[in-house]
Amino acid sequence: MTTGPQPLALHDDRLFSSDPLQRAIARRLYAQVATLPIVSPHGHTDPAWFAHNAPFANATELLLVPDHYVFRMLYSQGVPLDALGIPRADGSRAEVDPREAWRVFAECFHLFRGTPSSMWLNHVFHEVFGLRVRLDASTADLYFDHINDALRQPGFLPRALFERFRIEVIATTESPLDPLEHHATIRESGWQGRVITAYRPDAVIDPEHEQFPSALQQFGELTGEDVHRWDGYLRAHRQRRAYFADMGATSTDHGHPTAATANLSRAEAARLFDTVVRGNASAAQAELFRAQMLTEMAAMSVDDGLVMQLHPGCFRNHNLGVFERYGRDKGADIPLRTEYVRALKPLLDRFGNEPNFQLILFTLDESNYSRELAPLAGHYPSLLLGPAWWFHDAPEGMWRFREQTLASGGFYNTVGFNDDTRAFLSIPARHDVARRIDCAFLAKLVAEHRMDEDEAAEVAIDLAYRLPRKAYKLG
């Protein structure tokens, strides 16, 4: 074991190849993208932060408790969630001194060696907080005090950080039931930061969500539509989409268990919806309804121009004991094998060649990159590939994404990086990793004489900045 505090450094060449030729090229490419503004078209930051601009509470509440990447690893090695103060399903919380929770984290920080969490966190410690010793048991208190002191400074308020991070635009994600009051507050505040929303209707689309009936009820109250009949339900979606678009949204997002789509007749869809509304839908009918709704959402996108995102293939809340005690989103979501070719055909049969339609596909099943997704995106004008996502947004995962999608999809059917995070302070770190990996990947192509360096420089800027602006209509 190491003894005492060790220095913490962020090397200028991190994530570049150690081959001197590739490294030199990567440096030159990176120099052109390092300070470009951050375009964050998909994420889960809380708009209330930017609406109210209140200080963050402390290191534990800011960096540990909300980050399931972090606490799932600790849990996997036997740390009880209660020891970290993770809130329970019933709203209660173990009485844990945040400093004690931070110490547990610090003692376990070696578990993250080599993982993206370690890279992101060290970036935050070093760049945001100016720390210069490594986190371990011996520096836990130093960290906790130092971070908490910083959080009381005006420079660490949400809007100040937003500006310091050079965020050009950030999208949050809201349910159709969300009044978007925080977005309205931001807009009315006169602050210039661009915080937009995205339409995420899963809660009012998934018949198997435990809150579907009450969500539907609310959906009707909010829109004044008869949402228990098919036509009214669709009208309610159109109405809310329009409101979201007014509040800056340029995209919708759909987190379904599979990529299944359907293309039912109006009468069939209405009948299915009746079954769903009556709470009588079987698992197969629930799946069919979600599938049909993807196609309905696509139809609305053709009309209103919102870019559609599909994030399928996750078994949510897999751990029964954790779900019962702590509820949803506690680090127990596990990827599933996912099929796209047959699943998307009904939707693509209708809208695959629509000039005004863009569907961005994500996957948690990397075996699809070269087999299904790159070939699909390399043919259909309506399809683009989202970046390496969630479990795969590590350097290795990003590299595999490029290696496995380049041949059939090229660079220009991809959309740049999504940070997809609620860990606000890590956003610069995550975009920096993505830019470095793309530059390292391009440097290899240049060093192996597959592309000229001037071309690679253009691609690097496209991936970091131009493609996300274009794909998400943020220009």
Place this chain on the structure above:
Amino acid sequence: MTTGPQPLALHDDRLFSSDPLQRAIARRLYAQVATLPIVSPHGHTDPAWFAHNAPFANATELLLVPDHYVFRMLYSQGVPLDALGIPRADGSRAEVDPREAWRVFAECFHLFRGTPSSMWLNHVFHEVFGLRVRLDASTADLYFDHINDALRQPGFLPRALFERFRIEVIATTESPLDPLEHHATIRESGWQGRVITAYRPDAVIDPEHEQFPSALQQFGELTGEDVHRWDGYLRAHRQRRAYFADMGATSTDHGHPTAATANLSRAEAARLFDTVVRGNASAAQAELFRAQMLTEMAAMSVDDGLVMQLHPGCFRNHNLGVFERYGRDKGADIPLRTEYVRALKPLLDRFGNEPNFQLILFTLDESNYSRELAPLAGHYPSLLLGPAWWFHDAPEGMWRFREQTLASGGFYNTVGFNDDTRAFLSIPARHDVARRIDCAFLAKLVAEHRMDEDEAAEVAIDLAYRLPRKAYKLG
């Protein structure tokens, strides 16, 4: 954006590692294989080219219109197929000036950055046509004129190119219904180029092909057999296989949706065939019939010695709108997840240990390389592995093929490279990429002290030349 024409170069070390040690070894290995004759045992060039030796029409008709790798990428980024003059299903064609189509292509050439198409095309531009500036909007006309001028020279006639490319033997692919007249013409012409055929019976085997009934009718007329009865149908296959073998064929090729094989009794197979012939086959019966026919083809191979190739796992003509307007083979074929272990068992139970039987397996599902295909080929004497195919014949795909098949399959259960192309001019480029990647892969093994360099040199020659000759019985 770059301004004005940029130089076009093919670096001597392209595709080799930038690590100096690996690069030096790769150079030495490559020097031994660079100028070996091309053995092309599987492809789709048109035998009429070599029979009639007529000049190619122009750059667009030669390089753009027939190459679905190229136009699918343009289409994916919103270029209408009509703007390229792609023929429609009804035989009509948008009136497009080939020069205008070429300009569209040139303006979009950046879309191919990093893809194999860019490498192949630049190789053709540089090596075949002697161009020394990059293709872009500013050089589109220069390219179009230069290439068209060249195509009028005798050195650019098909046979002259065949010889210039040092092609030792090339296989085309024909249906059993093809009279092979072009092959006969070549043979009678006295020209020494070795152009052989391969037996591709899908059209008379797949009950779900829209032209199956008429193809069967023709099959009967051509062979004089009663092909609507099981015995006659099988005799017709044997007869045509013998004729193909007479015309040089050493192999058959089978492009089925799955790798399913079956082992029905004679009576069961005859009953199934009756159902198929009456047009009453369900999807499951059609699949079973294709499965049974693979085993029947294997039985014939045991007798006549034709090497069998299986190319499964593609969803053909996935884009409904494109299929309806432009017909088959318009860049909308998409790979499917594919299973081999259970699928092949019926066939292998009968012929897996036959000394006179060789089945070469291909895949579009790379997850099978290490899991199913290399272990199968590393055990069964009748099985060999075809190279990285179609969507996977890029440098990265070739590298993954070697990395994932080496441990269980070794080098000697693989069969060298297939170019599998109708883009005749790109054949040297494609073989060159394959040889370079194999040398780069071997150089890594040598540099990491897993193999001596004299062994690697032998393997390099085996992969480039000896193994395809042996596997396809072309020696």
Place this chain on the structure above:
Amino acid sequence: MTTGPQPLALHDDRLFSSDPLQRAIARRLYAQVATLPIVSPHGHTDPAWFAHNAPFANATELLLVPDHYVFRMLYSQGVPLDALGIPRADGSRAEVDPREAWRVFAECFHLFRGTPSSMWLNHVFHEVFGLRVRLDASTADLYFDHINDALRQPGFLPRALFERFRIEVIATTESPLDPLEHHATIRESGWQGRVITAYRPDAVIDPEHEQFPSALQQFGELTGEDVHRWDGYLRAHRQRRAYFADMGATSTDHGHPTAATANLSRAEAARLFDTVVRGNASAAQAELFRAQMLTEMAAMSVDDGLVMQLHPGCFRNHNLGVFERYGRDKGADIPLRTEYVRALKPLLDRFGNEPNFQLILFTLDESNYSRELAPLAGHYPSLLLGPAWWFHDAPEGMWRFREQTLASGGFYNTVGFNDDTRAFLSIPARHDVARRIDCAFLAKLVAEHRMDEDEAAEVAIDLAYRLPRKAYKLG
């Protein structure tokens, strides 16, 4: 072809990157683990070797006949199993001079170029036997004589090799029906070598094993329990597990076709067992029974602390002709696509959060590393990841394992290396390969500034020594 004997060398830097920076780091990391004792928690050596300490017979019987990695490759290239003297199912054996078999092997040794077998064998030749020329046709006799001479020396007796190899502990694998007499002999002999057993109950759990009825009969006789009734059957398992634990076992091992688990009520399970015992189980019922038994084994592990290992996803004895003539385990086992997320849920719903329960998961389907296994192990406290296994324990496979599990699982949810071999002499070679690959992998992380070298050094020692001792409770 090379002419005459070539030198055989093991380079000090083998398997390290040829990049000078990475290589230098790898060397330093490796220096810390190169001579650590071997912890071999899972394998298939014969305890009789260590009990009786008799000399091995000859090169062919020691290195060729028992190693299906080796003879499957020869068989795949047309060498008959009889030519190697592989025993047949009926107990007979072709009369083959071991020297002749060895010559066949030597002539075919080039087939192994680049494979792990070649690396392991060359390590054995060089390090164990001191050979300094490469094996080929010209050196076959020299090898055969040299090895046979060595095997007659006291230094090549099993116990002497065990000590020379610095084996701290080795686990063998036995059926519940095994009396463990060899383990008893070892214990009584006073020899200090630690040879422990592991509980592998497949033969008395799998209703589809052809010897299940007789195995069950024996199981009852051995334990005195009424094993044809559910309660007695479970008691018999508990009794044998306790005996195995007495004989040093710290783990159980389960080689099922799939990872399916079940969670039936006691009454349902008892009814299912009755069906199984009567020999009436359908394929689905047999699968359900195996699934239920995994959960029962987990329940027993919670009580007795034996670590549970699950090795699913293999189609055993795929080659019908070879199975009929030569029986089981003749190199014809082929990996299958495997699912874990839904399959393990019943077991994990019961025991996934049990502090006293450890389940080590293996796979032959690498597509699961990043998709299912690393996310599962990176969340559940009860789950750990076994290393790259069987067809995947080559340098490339080990590298993929680390690359694809690091992000979600980290290093500390893995358990170090398993040699999983019956090829006793290759054990040091296999552990050396694993240590070198882990050091090379860590060196890349250090060279790319993702980890400091002092951290990497700690991880290297953890992976080579501390984690297997901890995961398998061998400390």
